[in-house]
Structures are given as structure tokens and as C-alpha cells.
Amino acid sequence: MSEIEPESHTPPANTDDNSIRCLDHGFVRLVDVMGNDQSIVQSARVSYGKGTKNVRADRGLIRYLMKHQHTTPFEMVEFKFHVKCPIFVARQWIRHRTANVNEISGRYSVMEDTFWEPRPEDFRLQGSSNRQGSSSESVDNSKSSELSEQFKADQRLLYKHYEEAIAAGTAREVARVNLPLSLYTEWYWKCDLHNLLHFLRLRMDAHAQLEIRVFADAMATFVKQYCPIAWEAFEEFSLNAAKLACSERNLISQLLTEHKLWDELEKRRTAQLQEDGASESTVRREIEELCQTLNKE
Amino acid sequence: MSEIEPESHTPPANTDDNSIRCLDHGFVRLVDVMGNDQSIVQSARVSYGKGTKNVRADRGLIRYLMKHQHTTPFEMVEFKFHVKCPIFVARQWIRHRTANVNEISGRYSVMEDTFWEPRPEDFRLQGSSNRQGSSSESVDNSKSSELSEQFKADQRLLYKHYEEAIAAGTAREVARVNLPLSLYTEWYWKCDLHNLLHFLRLRMDAHAQLEIRVFADAMATFVKQYCPIAWEAFEEFSLNAAKLACSERNLISQLLTEHKLWDELEKRRTAQLQEDGASESTVRREIEELCQTLNKE
């Protein structure tokens, strides 16, 4: 087993460098990472055993795994974050069930007086279609300023009443029930890379609520830093990939055939891959897979 | 395979009969059940295959499985509930990650004006130890009445401001951020029996917050009705079982030895088991296991 090197750790050198501020009072702090691009390759190679003679470049292997959804090697890398986010964000986040979570408890602790205080520009308009949560424009200026002030005043009022209930001896678990979803909570959140990327694909999406996208973006910064090759493959084959329904694919295929564009497509794809340094056999496989994907007759 | 009968379904005959009111405006409604005590036995018997010649009584087998934590047959029964509960209850509930959940979304829907409105007696005092959430006594009368009124007034105020924000065109996902944790939410929640019992063991416990125990108790009612034998075994071997630390067990064992109480213990246990209808071999096994558990020298 001597050929398998112990994995190198690159633990956060400095707490200050490992914290990214999110929204007004939140943050994502990287607590620890287990593994890196190299660990993906190592564990993938156990699948191929001694039988695989030609040593592929790590990047090629990682891209191959990502493209073909061989997901288990990506589960071999683990990220641990310390996060402070509003409860309405936490409620979306927690739906991802494959992570480990340790959250501050409003039963045991008196909650801190920290809220997401929406600025006028945060009062985005409802999207015109039901599906789209909000539009890029905001409620008009004077109204949104008024709403912003009102929301902040309500937060102060609720916290005051919370404190009064606590002062009267009320159990924390009861006193907190009127605290709003804009209150900040904190947790430790630990997740393997495969499930983290799944989270990021959903939560960096334009349809996700802006306030959770800020946290997803922060986590992405750390993934990119610690697993640059896996991140690049993720962008190419997942985050920015295009999924066509069967009937859509068939239309594209028809058009390519009718307009005799297959040769041109293959030529350009070959050039693209060669520029990326792909070997001849990789180019051949990629072209073949593309034709299959597009159902070339 | 003819020996394995198709499972009988006992689907809720009537919606009214399958809903249990919880707190002021909440409920647990049983939507569907897959399987029953018989399904536990059927799937357990596949483990024993043809090799098991003597047909055990179903009850004996289910108790054996529960006692020895052979948990997979209990996963073969599935319950589906429709639940309406306050968000602070939902936040505790969702920590159980093995269930399937579909919750109403405050991004897509305008939330209903329904809150858990704490009565004066709900303002329980903080428990004297940090660990215990609340005590059985409440904040004194006049203060708790005042708090109750204040909390309800705040709920009305917050909902009014929510409606104003919506009326101004604010996206629902933003307008809702100041709604409090006492707001009711709704979900479909589906879980297998093993994981449901685990949930109930934790959430029917005296240390769980009273407001979630109400929902756990409601679900327990349905489990008891549809899987009475499994429920009885759960009470005996899990819910009301006693777990002793190794060092505690050793003290008990010493005392039993020093006071020559082993024979008496075994005699009483035998009588207890015989009264329960246990076979001779079961009695023998049970006595042997009890002595091992208590580390009888």
C-alpha cells in the first residue's frame, strides 16, 4: 500500500481568512476540510484496482467521474462550516438531509438580539410568474423605506417583549415563540463534497431566494479554493450544464440532420477538446458520447 | 411464494376519524398506512428463510426483534401524516432526517393568519436546571395574562404588517421574514415505523418541549391503532426501558449478590414471563439474557 500517500491537510491557517461575511450580520466560516482533489482520485482508483494500467491524469479522471455521475469518490471529501444565518434561510438549508448539523438551541440559550434587517432595496417585488420568487426590481422608494423602518421597529419590539417574558421567569422555549424568522441562528454544518455540490447547484440557482444564494456563494468560494479541479468539473458538467427533455433533444437532432450540421459540430467539439489538452482517445469517446446524447441517427 | 399473502390495507375510512386536534389550531391527520404488525413478521421471516422450522407466534417474534434491535423489519411499515403545527415545533421535528417531507412554502403561498396563541398557563417557568426546558409551574397569574395578551397583540401586528408588505407588491419570500415562530405551517410527513418510533421515543420524553409532545402523542395514537403488537413491544423494550451505565449496572449487580437476591429475581421474572404466556424456552433465554445484562458472576 505504500503507493498510496497519506492525504495532506490544509487546515485553515487563520480564522480571519476563513470567514466570509454574508448579509448584514451573518457569515460562513470554514472550520475544517478533510481531503482535496487528490482524495477523490485516490478513492476512485480503489474502484479500478490494480487492473487499470494506464495512469490517467487526475484532472481527466475527475472530469470523467463528474460527467458520468460516479458520485461516490466525491463523498470522500468533507467540509465543515460554522454558519450564522437568519432562520428563514436556515429553514431552506435544513431540507438538505445528508449533512450533519448542530444548531444553537432557543430552549437552552437566550437568543441574541441579531436580526436580518431588510434595507429598502431588499423589498423586491413579487415575480410575475408564481414560480419565480421575486423580481430584480424593488417596491418603490418611499414605500420600501417605510417598510424597512417598520420591519426594524417590529424586530426591536419583539425582542423587547422576549426580554420581558424572560425577565418574568418564562421558560426560554416559550418566550421565543414570537421571535421572527429574520432572527439570526448559528450552526455547525458538515457535509461531504458530493452532497455539498448538490446543495450548491440548487441554492446558487437563479430561482433560489437571494438571501440563501449569498451563503451558497460563500461556501462555493471555499470549495473552489480547496478542490479547484472538482469545482471546474462541477461547473462544466453540472452547474452550467444544459438538460434537454427527450422531445427537445429530438428537435435539435432533427435540425442538425436537416441542415447537415453534424460534421461541423464534431469538428468544433474536437477543436475545443484538443485545446483543453484532451488525449486522442478522450476526444474519440467524447464525440461518440455527444452523438449518442443527441441521438444522432 | 404462495405462502406469503398479499398485505391487507386498512386505509383511513373517514377523514374525520383520522384527524387529532393538537394545540389550538393544529392537527395530525393520518393520510395513509402501508402495512401493519403482520408486515413486520413477513419481512422478518425472509431473514430466517426456510431454515426456521418452528413457526413462532407473531407477537413473540415482534418482541424478540424489538428487544434485540433487529430494526429492519420495522422499516417495512410506513405512515404518512398531514400535520399542521407552529414553526417552532416544525423546526424541532425536521431534525429527524429519515422522513419524507413536503411543506407549504412561504415563497409560493401567502401564509394564513393562524398562530399558536399562548394562554396564560402556557407561560411555564424556566426549569431550575439548564437541561430541563421548563417547569410544570407557570409565571404568576397577572403577569402571564399580560404576556399572553401581549403575544397575541404582537401576532396581529406582525400579520398586519405582512399584509401591508404583500399589498405593496413585496415578494412573499421577503414579506414573510418577520412572521414569528408561532405561525402555523403545514406539511405531509412520511416515515417508516422504525424511524417513527425513534422520533416518538425522543419527542414523547418528559424532556421534550410540551408543544411537540402533543403532536408525538397524537401520532402514537395512530401507531398503537395500526400496529398494536409492535407498539406494546416498543413500550416494553424502548419507551419505558431503563438504561444503566456500566458502572451503575455493576453496583446493582454487587447489591444483588451481597444480599443474595439473584434467585428471587429469577423466580419473579419467570413468573412474570409465564403469566405473559412465554414458552419454556423463551423463559430460559430471557433469564439467561437478564443475568448477562446485569453481569451476574
Next chain:
Amino acid sequence: MSEIEPESHTPPANTDDNSIRCLDHGFVRLVDVMGNDQSIVQSARVSYGKGTKNVRADRGLIRYLMKHQHTTPFEMVEFKFHVKCPIFVARQWIRHRTANVNEISGRYSVMEDTFWEPRPEDFRLQGSSNRQGSSSESVDNSKSSELSEQFKADQRLLYKHYEEAIAAGTAREVARVNLPLSLYTEWYWKCDLHNLLHFLRLRMDAHAQLEIRVFADAMATFVKQYCPIAWEAFEEFSLNAAKLACSERNLISQLLTEHKLWDELEKRRTAQLQEDGASESTVRREIEELCQTLNKE
């Protein structure tokens, strides 16, 4: 809650009708189903709450959910199967961790004398690329007949030695260690529809081993029967969908632009959707999403 009807069950009427033979001695038997297409719709509607005024047709909603990977409503349907398959198939199958499994135990039971007996034509040639498991052609005739006889003779020999070890009093857990991966095992396997479809997407794929595809196909038959609308959506948006890497998508997009084919594509897509009965607003949304997916400038 009166608008939400209790779910109808369609339990297997007859064991004989619910069993599909697989390979030489295996089968997939449907034991029970909880829910159907209607249950997906019901639980999805809880997400949209009262806020959704226009009642979409069920099919439209299911297709929308499948396309946009809103997966939780599909988790509300549960299938339970009784399966008999060779151990090498079971070893691939068990990697799907979200299911509940109860397998016959070689520690408790004497294993039956039933093996997958490969016929000459089952000795497929190794695929030319490492990635492809096997080719569609087989080892040449006389050699494959010889191998088939040899494999069957070995199975008989191993089982004879297993029986001898058992006869000598050897514990089953030890006696079985030389039984081959071609031995049949049995289990109960229960899985929600979302995870079952994920399983089917991977195991009905041309790259999956032929012997597990047979079992996946059998399960698919049952899914199609009990959830026909979800199945149709699965075929369109997942099983037969086409995933293009970002760089591939960009090439297609360039070609469509250079050859001025966008209008033609949109025209044909519109016709296709109209033929399928899509509403005007659905057509508009679909066209818009297609252009986004293909990155139309």
C-alpha cells in the same frame, strides 16, 4: 381539510399477477404500494397552499415537478418488492442507500441450492473500452458452452461442500463463505418513488450490467402500472433526457445562431407542445426555458 380525499389503495389483487420472473430463477414481486399519481399531486399542493388559485391539471403539475426537480412530492409514494436475485446483483443493488432492506441471512438459514446458471450466450465478451462492461457479442460457441458447463459444475461442487460442512456441524456463517456470487438471495426492498426512479435511471442504463437491468425493467413495469403519469414524465425529463456539458451547449447555441435556426426551433417546439395539449402560458414558459437552457443570446 375536506378537499383532500383519502388516498385510494390498489393493493395487488393476486400474487400471481404481481410477480415478474427475472433471469433463470429470480423474480420481482410487488408486495405493496402506498399512493399513486394522485398522491404526488396532493402533497405537492400542500406546498402551494391556498395561494394557488388556478387548479392545474394533475399531469401538468407532475410534469412541472419532474422537469424542475422538485423531488419531494415523488417521495410520498412508496413501493415494496420481494426480490430474488443473484448475490452479485444484490451487491450492486444495495449501494442505493435510501431504501429499506430485509435480506435472508446466511448465518440463520441454510441457503437454498439455487444459482444463476450462465448459459453459453451469457458469456459476453469484455467491452473494448474499460468503461463498457461487456459487449453485445459472446465468447465463441464451443468455448462458451464449455465455460457454461464448467460454471454449473463448480456450483454443484461448491454446494456439495457447503452441505458437507453443514453436516459436520459447521456454523452456517462459516460454511457459506465459499458459496459463489452467483447464488440467489432474497429480500424485501422498500423505496419511495423518487429514489426508486433514481435507481431505475442508473440501472436501466445501457452501461449497467445486463443481469441487474432485467430486475430494473421488472420494477419499471410496476411503476408504469401504478403511476403512469409520473412514469411518462420520468421518461421525458430524466430517463431519456439529454445532458450537455456547458461547452457542448455553447457549440449548439453558436450553430443555431450562425444558421439562424432559433425561429425554426421555437416553431417546432411550440407545435410539439400544442399537440401535447399544453396551455398557451405553458408553451410560453417552456419556450423561454428552452432558450435559457440553450443560452440563446
Next chain:
Amino acid sequence: MSEIEPESHTPPANTDDNSIRCLDHGFVRLVDVMGNDQSIVQSARVSYGKGTKNVRADRGLIRYLMKHQHTTPFEMVEFKFHVKCPIFVARQWIRHRTANVNEISGRYSVMEDTFWEPRPEDFRLQGSSNRQGSSSESVDNSKSSELSEQFKADQRLLYKHYEEAIAAGTAREVARVNLPLSLYTEWYWKCDLHNLLHFLRLRMDAHAQLEIRVFADAMATFVKQYCPIAWEAFEEFSLNAAKLACSERNLISQLLTEHKLWDELEKRRTAQLQEDGASESTVRREIEELCQTLNKE
């Protein structure tokens, strides 16, 4: 956040030191560890937030968490192992679904000629009760020697036929179907500490098959080394804890009452705890909990 120190890593210094041989040709090699006892404490403290003023000793907190089954902080530590074990061991192992696994594939790689070769003494007798897998005695000498030779001869024969099938061009996925369960496989296996301890509790148990206990013991060695305080708490409150059924507990309680042994029990428990360095308040809480557990009237 400056009070929270970055976690220290203690990566395996030397591959040779991190491998424990198991059975004849197997091993457990520690590849990487994320976190330690300190990480459990850190993430637990986020639950208590700023509200907890008195800093408990780490050991006290870890023991409290373990005793009261506050399991999430233990999920914050992650172990990664490289394991080589026979397939029949791997088949039991893989039933633990919460781990991440990357196994060598018999479809992609030609399997190595390495088997668990049972020695005469490994042919243990079947346990007298169905429940107990095997007894501590073995099949008598001459017979067990004969079986051992036979099993080894069969392994050689099967591997020879495997090689012949491969040589004839048979796909690996087919050629391997007659390889026996005694064949060694390899995998990377990654698991959080909570789920790893659950695995160890089940697989270090006297009822687990001896051949998997060897691997569990090896992993335990590493856990003990990297998380000594958690391990000690695990032994006290889980591995060596005693679980009494409700009716058994009631008998013990009766006996203690009838023989007036409660005071003596409390006295001894107090002495035990004081010797262990427990604070006065811990002693008080522990005594109270013990009386509740045993249902002292």
C-alpha cells in the same frame, strides 16, 4: 469568533503505523481523521450559545452528551478507512447506510487471487440456539482439517476457472460470478463518529460474526487513539451499558424497595462518582436520574 480555535489535525504520520492487519490477508488502514474530542465540545457549545456561562470540563460535557444521546456533536468528527476484507464481511458491513463507500469493482478490474482461507479452527460449530451464530468450539480436528483443505482447494479451482474465462475474453462482470464470498475486496469507507460508534456497538458485540468483529476491533483501536474521551464515554454509556425492559426494571425496583437498598445504592453511586471527580451538582443530578431510571417510588 476568536474564541473558537481552528481544529488541530493529527493526520497519520506514517502509513505503517496506521494499518492493522485483520484475518489472514485483510487490514484496516486509517486514511484520515477530521476532528477529535475537542471538535465534539466545540460544536456542542454552539447549541448552548453564549447563554451558558459556566465552562464545563470537556470530559463532563462529552459524558453528558453521550449519556443523554445528544448525538449530533459526535457527527462532527469523521474517520476515513481503507479496508480489505472478505466479501461476506463486506456484505454485513455495507448494511450500515450512513457511511460513504468506494469499493473496487469486479466489472472494471480483474480481481486479485486473495481469499480468506479458513484454518481448521475457523470451522466453528453451529450455536445450539438459532440466534447464536456459532459456538466457541470447532468441528473436530480431523474433519476440520479436511474441510480447511477442501475450501482452499475450491478457492484455487474457482480462481483458475475465473482466469480461464477471462483468458477466453469473457467480460469481467460475467467471469466473476462464481468467485466465492471468501474473496477479498477493498474499499474506502468514511463515516462520522456517531454512526461509527453505532456500527461498533453492533459489530463488536458477542453475537456478531467473529470475522467482522476483528475489523470492528481494529477500527475501535483508532477511535480510542483519536477520541479517547468520547471512547471512554461510549464504553460507559453505550457499549457496556445495560438495558432493562420495563418489566425487568420494575422487578429490580421492587427488590431494592423491599430490601431497603436504595440508600446503600445511592451511597455507593455517590462514592463512585466522587472518585471519578464529579462535581457536587453532577453527583446530585446523576443520583436523581438513576432513581428515575429505576423508577424509585
